[in-house]
Each structure stands twice: as structure tokens, then as C-alpha cells.
Amino acid sequence: MEIGFLGLGIMGKAMSINLLRHGFKVTVWNRTLSKCDELVEHGASIGETPAAVIKKCKYTIAMLSDPSAALSVIFDKDGVLEQISNGKGYIDMSTVDDDTSLKISEAIKAKGGDFLEAPVSGSKKPAEDGQLVILAAGDKALYDEVLPAFDVLGKKSFYLGEVGNGAKMKLVVNMIMGSMMNAFSEGLTLAERSGLNPATLLDVLDLGAISNAMFKMKGPTMLKNSYSPAFPLKHQQKDMRLALALGDENAVSMPVAAAANEVILFHNIFRCQKNQTNGQYFFSSNFQVNKDETVFFYLIFFLCLMTPP
Numbered sequence: 001m002e003i004g005f006l007g008l009g010i011m012g013k014a015m016s017i018n019l020l021r022h023g024f025k026v027t028v029w030n031r032t033l034s035k036c037d038e039l040v041e042h043g044a045s046i047g048e049t050p051a052a053v054i055k056k057c058k059y060t061i062a063m064l065s066d067p068s069a070a071l072s073v074i075f076d077k078d079g080v081l082e083q084i085s086n087g088k089g090y091i092d093m094s095t096v097d098d099d100t101s102l103k104i105s106e107a108i109k110a111k112g113g114d115f116l117e118a119p120v121s122g123s124k125k126p127a128e129d130g131q132l133v134i135l136a137a138g139d140k141a142l143y144d145e146v147l148p149a150f151d152v153l154g155k156k157s158f159y160l161g162e163v164g165n166g167a168k169m170k171l172v173v174n175m176i177m178g179s180m181m182n183a184f185s186e187g188l189t190l191a192e193r194s195g196l197n198p199a200t201l202l203d204v205l206d207l208g209a210i211s212n213a214m215f216k217m218k219g220p221t222m223l224k225n226s227y228s229p230a231f232p233l234k235h236q237q238k239d240m241r242l243a244l245a246l247g248d249e250n251a252v253s254m255p256v257a258a259a260a261n262e263v264i265l266f267h268n269i270f271r272c273q274k275n276q277t278n279g280q281y282f283f284s285s286n287f288q289v290n291k292d293e294t295v296f297f298y299l300i301f302f303l304c305l306m307t308p309p
């Protein structure tokens, strides 16, 4: 099966290498084209534009940062719409909101193509190991056709029905995850500051009812202040923001997620400005903000609350 792949960030690179390793022919494109060179070493071909990739491949997967990136590869010059047609399938695996997904679906279908949204649960390591959880929705026939690729990329695929359901499921999952990570960071900080050994806290948590894979995987590295590049914080904040908007639309009050979003937002802005790293802080480094900046954060937070609009 020949597959096009748009977007070679942390996830897209790992996923396309995985497809190549399993015998798929892959044609890649990335906005920063030089990032394609490494994929060529793994056997990929390069498409100069998204349109060129669509023209060449029956199926094309996209893994892009956010709604604006997902829309731009579709609608901009040399974009997907210029070449999508009857018999071609487009699978967007980026994490976006359901409105964005629907816009993309309508545009693709208006040109005769088939569309599937398929955001993933799991990070860099599961992407490298083909252990993602795939949350697909849209054209069922396309889902069935691309299952062999999903089987390589993930440990489990869900087909969730109409377009939007995959996006919503992914946002709910990441909203829970963002809130949990904040509570976890606060707990580790509280343990440390109150004279406990946080490593012992990890052992205690692991033996109880709230043991989970994220605490297990991230806890030990957080205690070493090691925040390896896996899930950019700016993407976690984007997911919290989109999940809160979904809450608004459905009249669901989510004060815990809203507070978690404030912490993530603050951490992302403050750290990024201070270090000029353009958003490249990684999920779980929230622990650092708890340790270093809790007092400062709350000071700014309450000053903002007290300042008239």
C-alpha cells in the first residue's frame, strides 16, 4: 500500500518511519522540507507540496500541529484540495476540534474524496513502537481500507461513527490527562516541600487505586527534572483550550480543567518568553513550574483577577 504523509514533527516522523519499517511505500511532505531528508534515508520519497503527495498516493495521512495547520494544508495554494478526487482517501490524525474536522471533511467530499479523522492517544514512544490508540470517525469504507496501516501504527483502533466523534473523544481524553498531570505535579511538590520523599510517593501511588501508566512513566523522570521531547506543552494547552470550548458548547462546567489550563498556559507563555524557545516545553514539565514558580504564578493570577478589564 502506498501512503502519503504530511507533517514530520515528533509524531509524524515516528509514524512514517514505522510504516516504512513495515513495508509500506511512503511519500512524505513537511512544511520545513529539509526534515524530509531523514525519512529518505529510511526509504521514503518526497512530495514537494501537499498537492503533489495527494496526486501520487491513493491514501494520505496528515499529522499536523493544530487546527490552523490542518486547514492550511487543505485550503492553501498547492494544498490537498488541488488534487483530491474520487477514489482518494484523506486521513487527518492531528488533534483538532470537531468544527475543523467537519470543515475539512466537507471540502474533501465536495471534491469526491473520502475522509477520516483519526487522532491518536499515545505519545512519541507509543508512536515509535506502533502502540497508539486510534480514534477514527468518518467514512467507514475508508476506515476498513486503511486498517492495515492503523494496525501498524496502533495497538487498537476505534471506529466512532460520524466525523467529529474522534476529535471530541481525543479532546476529552487530553482534558482528563492535563488535569491529572497538574494534580500529580502539585502532589509531588507538596510531598517534597512537606519533608516527604517524592520517590516514596510514587511507590505508594503505584500500589493504590490511582496507579496509572502516565504516573509510572513520567514520575521518575520528573523527579530528575528530565523533560524529554515527547508532547510539546503548547499542544497540551491547545487541547485544553479546545476541550474547554467543547465544554462551553455543551454547557458543561469544568472548573478543574479550566484551572489546569491556566497553569499550562502560564507555564507555556512565561517559560517560552523567558527562554525564547517558541513553545518547546514538554508535557510533565508542569512539575517544574510548581516547584519554581507557584508563588509567582498565583501572584500574577490574582493580580489579573483583581485588574478591571
Ligand SMILES: NC(=O)c1ccc[n+]([C@@H]2O[C@H](COP(=O)([O-])OP(=O)(O)OC[C@H]3O[C@@H](n4cnc5c(N)ncnc54)[C@H](OP(=O)(O)O)[C@@H]3O)[C@@H](O)[C@H]2O)c1
Pocket (backbone or CB within 6 Å): 006, 007, 008, 009, 010, 011, 012, 030, 031, 032, 033, 035, 063, 064, 065, 066, 068, 069, 070, 072, 073, 093, 094, 095, 096, 120, 121, 122, 123, 124, 230, 231, 232, 235, 236
Ligand atoms: N507529541 C505527542 O505526544 C502527541 C500525542 C498525541 C497527539 N499529538 C498531536 O499530534 C499532532 C502533531 O504533534 P507533534 O508532537 O508531532 O507536533 P510537532 O512536533 O510540533 O510537529 C508539528 C507538525 O506540524 C507542522 N506544521 C505546523 N504548522 C504548520 C502549518 N501552518 N502548515 C503546515 N505544517 C505545519 C510542522 O511543520 P514544521 O516542521 O515545518 O514546523 C510539523 O510537521 C498535534 O495535533 C498534537 O496535538 C501529539
